[in-house]
Amino acid sequence: xxxxxxxxxxxxxxxxxxxxxxxxxxxxxxxxxxxxxxxxxxxxxxxxxxxxxxxxxxxxxxxxxxxxxxxxxxxxxxxxxxxxxxxxxxxxxxxxxxxxxxxxxxxxxxxxxxxxxxxxxxxxxxxxxxxxxxxxxxxxxx
Numbered sequence: 269x270x271x272x273x274x275x276x277x278x279x280x281x282x283x284x285x286x287x288x289x290x291x292x293x294x295x296x297x298x299x300x301x302x303x304x305x306x307x308x309x310x311x312x313x314x315x316x317x318x319x320x321x322x323x324x325x326x327x328x329x330x331x332x333x334x335x336x337x338x339x340x341x342x343x344x345x346x347x348x349x350x351x352x353x354x355x356x357x358x359x360x361x362x363x364x365x366x367x368x369x370x371x372x373x374x375x376x377x378x379x380x381x382x383x384x385x386x387x388x389x390x391x392x393x394x395x396x397x398x399x400x401x402x403x404x405x406x407x408x409x410x
Contacts, residue, residue, distance in 0.1 A: 269325060269388060275397075276301045276390035277405065278311070278323045279332065285322075288314055296335045298326060298407050325388035328364060328381070333389050338363040338370070340404030360408055363392075372399065 272278065279297045280286060299311040307320045326333050337360045347353055359366060367377035375383075386392055389405070396403035 270391045270394050272301060272304060272309070272320075272323075272325075272390060273394065274301055274304060275403070276393055277326055277333075277336065277407070278390065279326050280318075281322055281324050286314060286316075296407070298333070298335055299323075300407070325390055327388060328386065328392065330362065330364065333364070334362055335408045336363045336389060336405050337361060337408055338366040338404050339406050340370075340400070340402060363405055 277298050277300055280299065283297045299313065302310040302312055308317045309320060309323065310317055311323075326336075337358075339358055364378065364381075367381070370377045372380060380395065381392060384391075384395065386395060393403040393405055396405070
């Protein structure tokens, strides 16, 4: 398993242990790491410091990671002086399903993930950031 980095998505081992006022009535156990210092971390939406022993990776399984969607940065369109910019709608579908439609080196992203043996969301984030300089994964807050 890859070590955690700033920006990675993680789960809390015991979410009930912390007061977190957040979306979905607090049922979604996905958080983004804001900072890491030795064995202490800070996560978005929680004021305070956690220990590394309080967190765990999120498995790619369609259950624990279901509230994650893929919204990559798209290069700007070229438009003429009298043309309107194209309207782009965010696709909130499950990121792993979305990966069937995303290709790199003649393979879809799911194939790359399987070939690399990636099991956790933060490992997918590392693959995306290493290859494309942006992981594009977001937590669905609605």
